[in-house]
Amino acid sequence: MLKEIKISSKGSDHSYDITEQIECCLGDMEKGSGIVHVCAVGSTIGLTVMRYEPGAVLDLLQMLNEIAPHEKKYEYQHFRTTGDMNGSSHIKSSILGTSLSLPVSNYKLAMSPTHRVVLFDFDLQEATRTLFIDL
Template sequence: MFRKIIHLSTRREGEIIDLTPRVVAAVRESTVREGQVHLFVQHSTAALTTIEYEPGALADLVRALSVLAPDDAEYAHNTKWGDGNGRSHVKAALVGPSLTVPVAGGELCCGTWQQIVLLELDANAGRERSVICTVTGE
């Protein structure tokens, strides 16, 4: 098993960061040829998923999440804590904190148009984020 923490800084809510090159580098560093890589973001207002990393698809994702958890809705979290990021927690819970990708021949098994991304969802961004990258296999 190989574990690496990917550290990154975000600037704003709605930012989508392509993690694919960093994950590819971690898989190569691990020397695992056949197995899987598991990613877990250690924050409740960020999420991980895959998407075609192009402006239209990214804008569509941001828009879809804003429909599911609108900025102007009332959130009990905001009432309790006063930090204004209730929607951020809801969006992160909907997308999820983890992702697993197969590894074959020492390479990620992502599709041609599929990239691994971190979604910065915190209304109070920029943040320092940590993604635990665990590679297992042979």
């Protein structure tokens, strides 16, 4: 059974703990154990599992910004070919990826309580983000 989650995002490197929304979907699944697949629709967002605390979030964003700084927006080939200034957003998304496979046991994510599923939105504008959940 495929479930859908919508997240209203502010973009601009905002992050969202989506662990509870995923677990809410698991209660409706036919199987209580297995592997859940989480897929985010878009090419300027990313998914990861991490300790969701301000220091870890800032550390990850700092590293991604060192790799793909937004300040160089006019230097990216993406800008030169499309006129879009979000080339760094696409690079960050490609590095993190837009899907995860996570273990499920008894309708709950089988991971440490200190670890969370986090959606990052690197785009330059607000958007409603769609995620699909499948077990």
